[in-house]
Amino acid sequence: MPLFDVYPLYNVTPVSGVDMHVYDEKEVEYLDLYGGHAVISIGHSHPSYVKAITNQVSKLGFYSNAIQNPLQVELADKIESLSGCKGYELFLCNSGAEANENALKLASFKTGKSRVVAFKNGFHGRTSAAVAATDNPNIIAPINAQQKVTILPLNDVEGVKKELEKGDVCAVILEFIQGVGGLDQGTAEFFEQVDALCKANNTYLIADEVQSGYGRSGKFFAFQYYNVTPEVISIAKGMGNGFPIGGILIHPNIEAKYGMLGTTFGGNHLACAAGVAVLNTIEEENLIANVNEISEYFISVAKTIPQIKNIKGRGLMIGLEFDFEVGELRKKLIYEYHIFTGGASNKRLIRILPPLTIKKSHVDQFFKALNEVLKTVEK
Numbered sequence: 001m002p003l004f005d006v007y008p009l010y011n012v013t014p015v016s017g018v019d020m021h022v023y024d025e026k027e028v029e030y031l032d033l034y035g036g037h038a039v040i041s042i043g044h045s046h047p048s049y050v051k052a053i054t055n056q057v058s059k060l061g062f063y064s065n066a067i068q069n070p071l072q073v074e075l076a077d078k079i080e081s082l083s084g085c086k087g088y089e090l091f092l093c094n095s096g097a098e099a100n101e102n103a104l105k106l107a108s109f110k111t112g113k114s115r116v117v118a119f120k121n122g123f124h125g126r127t128s129a130a131v132a133a134t135d136n137p138n139i140i141a142p143i144n145a146q147q148k149v150t151i152l153p154l155n156d157v158e159g160v161k162k163e164l165e166k167g168d169v170c171a172v173i174l175e176f177i178q179g180v181g182g183l184d185q186g187t188a189e190f191f192e193q194v195d196a197l198c199k200a201n202n203t204y205l206i207a208d209e210v211q212s213g214y215g216r217s218g219k220f221f222a223f224q225y226y227n228v229t230p231e232v233i234s235i236a237k238g239m240g241n242g243f244p245i246g247g248i249l250i251h252p253n254i255e256a257k258y259g260m261l262g263t264t265f266g267g268n269h270l271a272c273a274a275g276v277a278v279l280n281t282i283e284e285e286n287l288i289a290n291v292n293e294i295s296e297y298f299i300s301v302a303k304t305i306p307q308i309k310n311i312k313g314r315g316l317m318i319g320l321e322f323d324f325e326v327g328e329l330r331k332k333l334i335y336e337y338h339i340f341t342g343g344a345s346n347k348r349l350i351r352i353l354p355p356l357t358i359k360k361s362h363v364d365q366f367f368k369a370l371n372e373v374l375k376t377v378e379k
C-alpha cells in the first residue's frame, strides 16, 4: 500500500540517534539543529529516558483513564515544580493540535461563547478549531472554516479590544514566540494589554507553548517573560522527547466537571513515564541554563555574519533571516555538510530548534559549514 503523499521528503533515512546526532542506514552522522521540529528536548535516545520507557513498557504500557494512575500525578507535580505554574491543573492528551483543541473547547464551555481571536502568521495545529485559528487558508478545509475566528495583526491592541468588547469571544490564542510563522514576537505591552482585556471581557487567554515551552525559550514557558496569567497553557513537542504526549495546564479558578474533556490514549502509563524522564533530565542536567548560555553564544556568532540580515526568536528557538530564499542553502547543509535545520513560512528564514543539550562545538560546526555554503549559494 503506498503512503498518502502529503509530505515533501528529504532523501535521508535516519535509523538511530544519540544526543545531538542522528545516523542513517550507512552510519553517516547528521548534526540535528532541527530537533525533529522542536520535539527533541533532552537529546536523541537519552539513556535515562530509554531506561524509563523500557522499564515502564515491561510493566504496564497502557490502561485507560478509568483507573488510578499515579504516573499522571507524578508528571503533574513535576510540571508544576519546574514551571512555577502554582495551582494549575493538568489534562493530558497526545499532540499539540489536540492540546489547543481542548483549550479552545474548555474556553467555549466555560465562557458560553464561541468566537476565537488569533493572530497573523500563527500556527495552532490541524484539527477543527485549532486549524481554523491558524493563519493558513491552504490547510483549512470547508468543515474547519465553519468555526468563528478573527485573525488580527500581532501588536494590534485596539483590534483585540474592539473584538473582545463585542462580547462573543471565548478565547484569544497566541504563541508568545511564533514557530512555523517565523519567530516573530509581540511586544510586552501588547501581551500584557491582551491579558488585561481578556480578564475584563470574560475571555480566556490561551498561551500556545507547544513549541516554545519546556525550556526552549530560555524560561520554562515563553509567556513567563511577561506579566501575564494565561487561563490555559498548551504543551506538547518537547514534553515527550519524541514520545507522543500533549496537555493543557488549566488555571486554578477553572473548575473541572466529569466528562467535559476526555481521551482514550492521553495520559497513558508509557507517555507519562517518558514525560517524567524528560523533566527529570531537564532538571538534573540544568538544561534551561544551557539554553541561555548556548543561545547567547549562537547569537553572538550569528551577528558576525554579514549575510544574516536579522536574528529572531529567543533561547534555542532562533531564526536567521537572509535577503534570499534559503531552500538551496538548507539542502546544501543537509546533503553536503550533514546538518539538519528547519524552515518557516518565511522562505528567507532558517529555523534553529536543536535539542536543549547542544554544546558550543556544535554551534561552531554549524557556522563553519554555513560560511562555506554561503560562498557557493546563488542569491
Ligand SMILES: Cc1ncc(COP(=O)(O)O)c(C=O)c1O
Residues within 6 Å of the ligand: 095, 096, 097, 098, 100, 123, 124, 125, 126, 175, 179, 180, 208, 209, 210, 211, 212, 236, 237
Ligand atoms: C505553536 C504550535 N502549536 C501547535 C502545533 C501543533 O502540534 P502537533 O503537530 O503536535 O499537532 C504546532 C506544531 O508545529 C506548533 O508549532
